[in-house]
Amino acid sequence: MIRISYLYFVLFALLASGFVLQAQPYKNPNLSAAERTHDLLSRMTLEEKVGQMLCPMGWEMYEQNGDEVSCSDKFKNELQKKHTGMLWATYRADPWTRKTLDNGLNPEMAAKAGNALQRYCIEETRLGIPIFLAEESPHGHMAIGTTVFPTGIALASSWSEDLLTEVGAVMANEIRLQGAHIAYGPVLDLARDPRWSRVEETFGEDPVLSAKLGAAMVKGEGAGDLSNENSVISTLKHFVAYGVPESGQNGNASSVGMHELHQNFLPPFKAAIDAGALSVMTSYNSIDGIPCTANSYLYRDILQNDWNFSGYSVSDLYSIEGIHGSHYVAPTIQDAAVLALEAGVDVDLGGDAYTKLIAAAKESKIKEDLIDSAAYRVLRLKFEMGLFENPYVDPLKAKQEVRNEANITIARKAAQQAIVLLKNTNNLLPLDKNIGKVAVIGPNAHNRYNMLGDYTAPQEDSNVKTILDGISTKIGAKNVEYVKGCSIRDTTWQNIEEAVAAAKNADVIVVAVGGSSARDFKTSYKETGAAVASSTTVSDMECGEGFDRATLGLLGYQMDLLRAVKATGKPLIVVYIEGRPLNMNWADENADALLNAWYPGQEGGNAIADILFGDYNPAGRLPVTVPRNVGQVPIYYNKKNPNAHNYVELSATPLYPFGYGLSYTTFEYKNLKVEKLANDKFKVSFVVKNTGNYDGDEVAQLYLRDEYASMVQPMKQLKHFKRIFLKKQTEKELSFTITEDDLSIVNRNLKRVVETGSFKLMIGSASDNIRLESTLRVD
Structure with missing residues (x-):
């Protein structure tokens, strides 16, 4: 008996000293995320790997009992049967979810719910893999007790990158305080049809404004540095050209050519990914007959190959089923799931389509390597976020810091600027x-x-x-x-x-x-x-x-x-x-x-x-752009040449143009200087003076027009902008550097190039209120 007890003591000591970590490297925090992910994948069954690619609805996965929250039987069954790796909208409350102020989760209870879900995953499953919690957060975390900011189109009206970074930081912090990890937003769809129901979520009609503001929000949300406890995984919506549906009806096909796709619709996503976004959501629409959720050109060729995107892609809710039931290009749900995975969609939001991949792999309808790759993308981010070591949050901290006075002050500032x-x-x-x-x-x-x-x-x-x-x-x-x-x-x-x-x-x-x-x-x-x-x-x-x-x-x-x-x-x-x-x-x-x-x-x-x-x-x-009449739609400032002519019964000009807005004071623009630098760069400087009787902000806007190009170009295109504060009767010099990217076009081979020629430089307070002009020459 003494010998047996001693052996048990030695075994316990070895376990406590980390001996088992060498047998299970994925539990060793000293290894890289990639090493740990590869090891974990090698230990997983096919069913467990597919489970990491599932993201069902989360609001039915918890139960409240007084001041405590526990896992629901539905969650336990879901985890045991499907090995689910992610939940969506666990904390969401609205009429659709039937979660109210009475039966929903306040920040403290949300943190308790997240802890309960994580504890069950870690303690009651074979491999102890923590779960990702994804939450809607286009203009504030969509949960009870959080800070509600102006919607996307309003935030875009601020024309302030600094403000978007500040707002993004608040949203990310409130999400992480409650134990969630993924923010669905920002929405980077270009909105060129005001009939469409989701214009409010976007940053407007322009690729440059959307790109800069989207990147700024992603930076505020953590810029891809998941080691920061306040960082979230930003999920960009919706990939791609979703905001220009036929007839203005949500989810309809989008009539967008390949050149237009590369020139206008893709750049905002590229800028946000370069800023650190690690997730991209598919869109419900189709382009040129291919559902976006089944378009390998978007996810394999562009995201993974051209942009070296290291994050994961996720379907919009039930959009994989939509390949079968809405677009009718797949005879069965399994066929739709195969098409989506082959296209490069890593995670199935809301549905059960990806559970069909298990049988598809066993029947050799799809290569298991594709499943491994998708699961890898999800698991690696869990390691990078440190969830295996720190899966829990402090409910009391969530109660104290979510929607605190400082965050409310930022919400008021955002509304003022919008x-x-x-x-x-x-x-x-x-x-x-x-x-x-x-x-x-x-x-x-x-x-x-x-x-x-x-x-x-x-x-x-x-x-x-x-x-x-x-x-x-x-x-x-x-x-x-x-x-x-x-x-x-x-x-x-x-x-x-x-x-x-x-x-x-x-x-x-x-x-x-x-x-x-x-x-x-x-x-x-x-x-x-x-x-x-x-x-x-x-x-x-x-x-x-x-x-x-x-x-x-x-x-x-x-x-x-x-x-x-x-x-x-x-x-x-x-x-x-x-x-x-x-x-x-x-x-x-x-x-x-x-x-x-x-x-x-x-x-x-x-x-x-x-x-x-x-x-x-x-x-x-x-x-x-604000139209005079719905008959002008689509109407946007950077339409391609030629210039518009009037209708029989109506002017072709908008009621209010892109970039327009008044102030209680007045501003003067002067002293334009253009200096040519090396490598086709130009330094543009000018002075803005507050000539009125009030202190206030001005938004200086720089536009370019490519006079002659090998592809038809916009009549003018925003390239830079800056919101500045000036006291009355004071002035400030501003400068912008025009780079090769600003001067480039997408050519017939869908490559960005800078062509020799002249560019008209326009600086002003709106797209139709140009105060200073010059010409740039690229030799």
Whole structure:
């Protein structure tokens, strides 16, 4: 008995000293991520490897019991049967998931849920592989208790890389504090059709603006340095050309040529990957007859071979099944799964398509090496993130630091920088805080969810500031009268007469109209989470995934409301809260002041009030073109030659051009200097002076036009921009370096080249407001 006890003691000592680590190298933190991944793969069964390629929905994988959270039986079964390596939207709460403020997870409980899931994976499975938790985060983590920022199109209106980096850092930190690891976003689709329902998620119509802002957000989210405890894996959406569907309908085929793909749609993704993004999501559309989720040219040729992408690709929700059931190019789900994997799609989001790969491999319908490669890409990132050593988080820290005061301050700053002043007749704005009575009117004046956009979790009322809240805080509630007037879409109710009465009693009128992406429990949803428009259920929702528009006019009684309050003769300020560029023709002609706030997030009401009363000088610039009429669509500033001609009944020019936005002050551009450097580089410098009476920001924009090229080129193309702050009557010299990349075009062989010739250099405050010009010559 003594000898046996001694042998047990020696064995225990060897185990404790790390002897077993040599037998299982993947558990040795001193080895490289690549070495550990190869070792782990060598120990895995085919079923376990396929499991790492699965990412089912996560909100049913936990159970709450008072202050504690545990794994659900569904999760245990999922893990035991499928060896699942990843979950999506575990912390998500919205009408689709049926998770509310009452039964959803606050940050502390989310951290506990993540810990419970990890503990089961590590302690109750054969190999102890931690699980990845992927979360939606296009403009804030889509979970209860997190910070809600302006939507993508609003963030893009800031034209500020610094702001996007700051916002990205907050989102990444809040995700990691709760125990998740992957952020779905930024959205880099170019939006050239405002009928499309997801314009709000994008950074607009331009490849350079989208590229720079997308890269800036990725840098804020950790720039691929997964050893940092605050870094996330940024998942870029949606690969590729998803934002230009036929008829403006979400998921429709995209008519995009190969040259256009390389010239405009791919560069934002390339820039974000170069900045450190480690995941790319496929898109629902097809290009030239090939579903993007089954397009090997995109994932094998471009991502892996041309760009040396070291991360992983993931399908959009059920898009692998869509190869079979939507595009009809695969007779069975297994055939669709084979096509997707052969194309280079590593992870199956939401569905069961990739479980069919097990039988496909055993039947030699697909090479197991492809499964090994996909599983490797996922597992290596788990090692790089340190999940095998540090899988757990501190719930108390999550409770204290998610949506703290510092993060809320950044949300207000983001909303301020995003708001675009479109019109200000006779300098009505800013208002004097002693103006007297203000009538605050309209369906978006005091609707909290309409401030937030799609992909937003349920909110406590106190967390979201409306326009009514913001104005009341500025001048006192006794000086404000609020009347809703009408709804966004519902025509069964209105109280326009009451709104007119309030307007007559006021010294100035603020009317908030526009649209809504606010989901509710009456709306029906597809299995993908996209909303379904219904004639029997009339919510405010007229935008957000699945809510495509045939027209761009204000819905419901909103135009009647505007005309009625205008007739009072009182000064009229119109604020658009919207997710797409809606028709603003009437407001442009009749309002005394007009602002576009997009969906400004939880601090939007405060930010709008800051601008209305002069506590912040607006400097937002449009990242998209605002058309005069839906008949102009698609309309975007960098269209290719030739120049547009007028329609029979309408000007071809937009109502508001790309890059446009007003300020309470004025700026002068002068002293342009162009210096030619080596290797076809040019240093461009100029001076911007604040010539007005207010301190404020200016957004300087540099455009180029290739005068003659071997391929048809845009009439002008943004290349550089900079948002700067100037005190009144002060000036600053700015400089940009124009590089070979700025001068290059994609030629007929789809290669980037710099051709000999002249380039027109244009610098100004908008695409149609050029202040300085020169010519560059490339010899």
